[in-house]
Amino acid sequence: MNSRLFCFAGGKQGSWSVVKMAPVLGESLPEVARVDILNEDGPVEDAAWVLRGVTSNERYVTRGERNALVERQAAIGRPAITHAAIIPIRKNAQWWAMTQDERRAVFEDQSRHVKDSLKYLPAIARRLHHCRDLGGDEPFDFVTLFEYAAADSSAFEELVAMLRSTPEWKFVDREMDIRLVRDVYS
C-alpha cells in the first residue's frame, strides 16, 4: 500500500472524540461520535463516512517559502497534543480550469496563504491530503488535518477565519469543519 495514503473514518470508534461537526459551505457529513485516522486504506467497519487522501508534492510553494515553513513547522503526531481539526474542502470548476500561474497568483500573491500562515507555526501542525486525483468519486478535493494544544485554540480559530476570508476561499464550494479532542495520559 502507498504509505502516503490516509483514511479518516467517522463512526463509533477511533482515538479522537468529535466535539463539533459543522458544514461551512455545501452539503454536510453525517454526525459521528468518534474519528479514526489511519495510515492505510481498506474498509472501515461501521463507519458513517470515510474520507481518503494522499500526501503529495506541494503544488504552489517556492523554495524560499518551503525553507521558511520547514524552519518553523512541527510534525503531526506530537504525543501531548489533545486538539485536532479535520477540514475537508472542495474547490469549484473555475479553480481547476485556471492555469498554474493563475492559481499561484490567487494562492499567494492575492491570498498570502503561506506568508500569513507562518506566524501560527509551530503551535499549529498541519498535514494536507489530496483526494481529487485518487481515481474515485471523492466528495472533497483536499482534507487538511491540524493539531494544536488546548492553549492554542484561539490562535487556530484566528487561522481558519483568516484563510476563509481570502480570495482563494471564493473558489471553495464545499467545506466541513470537524473538531476533535483526545485523552492524553501522562
Add this chain to the structure above:
Amino acid sequence: MNSRLFCFAGGKQGSWSVVKMAPVLGESLPEVARVDILNEDGPVEDAAWVLRGVTSNERYVTRGERNALVERQAAIGRPAITHAAIIPIRKNAQWWAMTQDERRAVFEDQSRHVKDSLKYLPAIARRLHHCRDLGGDEPFDFVTLFEYAAADSSAFEELVAMLRSTPEWKFVDREMDIRLVRDVYS
C-alpha cells in the same frame, strides 16, 4: 466512477495491436499482443498488466502556453487515426523533492517542454494521465497516450527523442515505450 480515470490493459484483447514494446529505462513490463484503453476502472480479465491514471489539471503551463496549446492541439480519439504510443514514466525522488518553482524551471525554462512540442501539433495528439496520487502502489507516475497518422510516424520519433534529450528527462528513472496500431475501416 470518476470520468477522468483511464485504464490501460495489456493482454490478449483490446482494439490496439502492439507492434513494439521496449523498456527505455528501468524494469520492463511483460510483452503482450494487444492493449485495451478504457475510460473506467475495474478488473480487466486476463490482463498481463494494467496501468491506471487520471487526467487532471495541468501542473506547469501558464495561461499563455495553455492558449497556444489549445489553439493548435487535436483531441485523442480521431476516428481515422491508426497509430498510437503509450509512454509510462516514473520520476525520481529528487524531482518530487523540488519545489514548484524549481520543477517549473526544469520543465520549461531549461527543457522547453511546451515550446518545443508545439510544432508537432495538431499532427500528434496527446493525453496525460497522472498515476502518482491514485493512492495505490502504481509502477509509474504518469502515462501519456499519443495518437498520430502513419504519415506522422517520423515526426513522432523526433518528438520523443527531443523530450528524452532534455534536462527534465534526467529525473526520469523508469520509462516504457509501447507502440500500437489499429485497423480503421472506412
